[in-house]
Amino acid sequence: MAGTFSPMTTIFVLKKNLWRIPKRSLGVTMGTFIRTKRVLTSKKRLWGMRTLGLAVLPREPGSRGETGGLRRTWRRSRWSWRTAGAGGTGRTAGNPTHECPSCGRAFTCSSALKRHAMTHTGERPFKCSVCGNGFRKSSALKSHAMIHTGEKPFKCPLCPRGFVQSFALKRHVMKHTDEKPHKCSACGKAFTDSSTLRSHARIHTGERPHGCSTCGKTFAHLSNLRSHAKIHTGERNHRCPVCDKGFVESSDLKNHAMTHTGERPHKCAACGKGFTKPSFLRNHESTHGGEKPHKCDACGKAFTQLAALRVHAMGHSGERPHGCDVCGKGFAHLSALKVHAMIHTGEKPHRCPICDKDFIKSSACSRHVKSHSAEKPYKCFVCGRNFADLSNLNFHVKCLNH
Incomplete structure (x- = not known):
């Protein structure tokens, strides 16, 4: 953060607006969390606070200061106290006492451990009443529900597109700016966010950490495992309105629908041939x-x-x-x-x-x-017969040779 600030000032970066508030008006003490929707002066717990930035409580000159040299940083959905000692290691204050028996990862509270355990068990207690998809957190279900309602509260300032989640908007905005700060050390390919880079890295490492409990097949991504699991359960929630065929994923249904409409939205710039998927176009x-x-x-x-x-x-x-x-x-x-x-x-x-x-x-x-069609552009040079399809001509030639 650029600039020099008074030790009696706390800096808040909230939704890209810089707030300077005298520390005396905050009355900060150890274990006290600050939050307000308009003016940052009231003492409240920070659960659910939406922020894009960092709040730093600077130390008094020559001492550890009122906060004991602690820094508070935003981590997912809550603030955590992190030490700003020598070397800036930023270790979390307090000892994580709740350890996962499956992978050994430790957590500071039991609720965080319970949520984490669901990644191993596959438990999804929060079910969507429309499509039946399950989620580990109620907040994730609320975000998912917007897919069915069509609600997209996060709007792009550069184009008409809207998004269900804020992080999706952030990634999208980077496409306008062509910003790709996360680069793969193996091949140099760059990505807009770190999670996509981690997924990409598994191409090089061959890592497939997510295994199917039914057949043992492994996957690089949890989303692929979830899709695969539906093969065993026979779940086909997405049905074609034309032929009533069921599909595991909505994306599969969209691709299938093109067989009825003949739509090929992904066009080759060299020859004009169209494809239903961008991956098919890249291969071509x-x-x-x-x-x-x-x-x-x-x-x-x-x-x-x-x-x-x-x-x-x-x-x-x-x-x-x-x-x-x-x-x-x-x-x-x-x-x-x-x-x-x-x-x-x-x-x-x-x-x-x-x-x-x-x-x-x-x-x-x-x-x-x-x-x-009356059009038969493929002609046999042996007998002069015309064919509508090249494969039929090839088959005809083979018959003549034998």
């Missing part, structure tokens, strides 16, 4: 550059994406980790198993908008739609 864009950094050790074939190489490698090893529960057939990729499972269930989610014929795969539906 790498094909234009011609760079294929991921090479197979067995056959030398190169791939633009590491995930594609891993799937390819299973062809050499014969590994099929994803098995069908009905017939036992194994698949190298989970998406292939999902498509195969539709054979047993009879599900055909992709419908032709012209004749209402249903298909298991979107690619098969797209080929069929072309059959309604």
Whole structure:
């Protein structure tokens, strides 16, 4: 904090406004917390105080001062007393006596330990009455409820967008300023917030700390584990209004809805091809550059994406980790198993908008739609026959050769 302040002054940074209040008006003593909505003069507990900054109680010259050289800093939803001694280590005053039996982490109060324990047990006592999602804290449930009501109290000053939570607004504003203060030491990639950096770092370390208690599969992120757990429970709260298909996540439903509307919002700048997901677009864009950094050790074939190489490698090893529960057939990729499972269930989610014929795969539906058109741009140079789809032409040529 720039500038020199009187030892009889306390500095408050609240919602980016600088407050200078004489310490005598605060009457600060050990264990006393200060809070007011308008004027910071009343003694109250600080639970729930919204702040973006730091309150420092400076020491008297030549002594530890009235507060014993303690600094109060904002940590999540409460103030904590932290020492400002030699070296500025900032250790929390008082001994944390409540230790987690699962991971050994210690807490100063039992309520904090109880909340932390839920990260191990998966307990979510606060349930949403609309979608059934559970939360560890009532405040998290209140924030979640705004998704259903459409309420977005945190507005961006630079664009019309609104957000449910303040930290989401902070991250968003950094996109306008292009500020990315958190940089990965392994690859140099920068991020707007530290939590995203920590998640990214697991790509390099391979860390997957969140394990499924049912099947043992591990995940790098807790959110991925929660989504996976719904596969075992059969929970499908998000239903398509067109075909009534259920989905674990709302994002999956949004992507599915595009199969009905034909929407492809993510366009390739090079060729104009559209995609339902930005990840699909990124994969496609790498094909234009011609760079294929991921090479197979067995056959030398190169791939633009590491995930594609891993799937390819299973062809050499014969590994099929994803098995069908009905017939036992194994698949190298989970998406292939999902498509195969539709054979047993009879599900055909992709419908032709012209004749209402249903298909298991979107690619098969797209080929069929072309059959309604008189356009057949693919011509066989052997017999002169025209085809609406390139794959049909290739199949035709193979038949001629055999």
